[in-house]
Amino acid sequence: MGWKEEFATGIDEIDQQHRLLFDHAEVFRDVLENGGGTFSYKSFLDFLSAFIEIHFGYEEECMHAHRCPCATENKKEHAIFSRHVANEVARYEQEGFDTAKAFALLTRVETWLEDHIGRIDTQLRACVRQQPPEN
Numbered sequence: 001m002g003w004k005e006e007f008a009t010g011i012d013e014i015d016q017q018h019r020l021l022f023d024h025a026e027v028f029r030d031v032l033e034n035g036g037g038t039f040s041y042k043s044f045l046d047f048l049s050a051f052i053e054i055h056f057g058y059e060e061e062c063m064h065a066h067r068c069p070c071a072t073e074n075k076k077e078h079a080i081f082s083r084h085v086a087n088e089v090a091r092y093e094q095e096g097f098d099t100a101k102a103f104a105l106l107t108r109v110e111t112w113l114e115d116h117i118g119r120i121d122t123q124l125r126a127c128v129r130q131q132p133p134e135n
């Protein structure tokens with residue numbers, strides 16, 4: 001799976017960030033499927049945490065600025081996803097690498113991305129066209 005044109009949001013910066021997450025997930029899936037992960041899981045988790053901090057905040061501001069009707073739902077789904085990742089980071093710090101848990105997180109990230117971008121983030125496209133950003 002990867003980024004596709006139908007995921008375009010009308011804001012290049014956001015699309016670039018989405019692509020980056022798809023790329024990281026793809027690389028990490030390769031690592032896991034080849035029996036790796038012990039040493040790279042930490043950097044995958046670090047990337048996810050940084051993505052959450054940078055991308056979610058940026059996208060929420062864009063939706064707010066363009067008065068996007070799904071802004072609240074977007075924020076809500078970001079919060080649930082963030083909590084899930086934070087829980088896995090905490091578990092990892094306590095218990096260390098676990099292949100099954102890493103696969104579970106990765107699959108959740110991939111599924112969430114496709115579903116969330118397709119259903120929520122892409123609604124930005126119409127808002128960008130119809131509503132110039134508020135200053």
Ligand SMILES: [Fe+2]
Pocket residue numbers: 059074078116120121
């Ligand atoms: Fe979003």
Ligand SMILES: [Fe+2]
Pocket residue numbers: 018055059117121
């Ligand atoms: Fe997004």
